[in-house]
C-alpha cells in the first residue's frame with residue numbers, strides 16, 4: 001500500500017524506533033506513548049483491519065503476539081503484567097489502517113478501557 005504509513009515503517013522508508021523485527025513482523029515505539037512502554041507490533045504485509053484478515057493471514061497474529069511476549073520480557077514487565085490491544089475501525093478507536101497490536105506496560109492498567 002503506497003500511502004500506508006506503517007507499510008513505509010515496515011519497509012524502512014520512514015524511520016521508527018524499532019525494538020524487534022523478524023521475517024513477518026516489526027515492532028517500534030509509539031510516537032504518542034500512553035504508558036512508559038508503548039510499542040506497536042505490525043505485520044510486514046499490509047492488512048487494513050481485523051475485519052480484512054483472511055484465514056491464510058491468521059498465523060501472523062500468533063507471530064505478533066509472540067513478538068509482544070518477547071518484548072514484554074525485554075522491557076522487564078512480563079511478570080508484573082501488561083496489556084495488548086487491537087483496535088478495529090472507528091468505534092474501536094483505530095486511526096491507522098494497517099493492523100497493529102498495542103503493547104502497553106510499565107504502569108497499572110485500568111478496566112474498563114475508555
Ligand code: 5GP
Pocket residue numbers: 005016017028029030031032033040087093094095096097
Ligand atoms: P490506533 O489508534 O490506530 O489503534 O493506533 C495508532 C497508533 O499509531 C497511535 O497510538 C499513534 O500514536 C501511532 N502512530 C501514528 N503514526 C505514527 C508514526 O508515524 N510513527 C509511530 N511510531 N507511531 C505512530
Ligand code: ZN
Pocket residue numbers: 001004005006007008045046047097098
Ligand atoms: Zn500498510
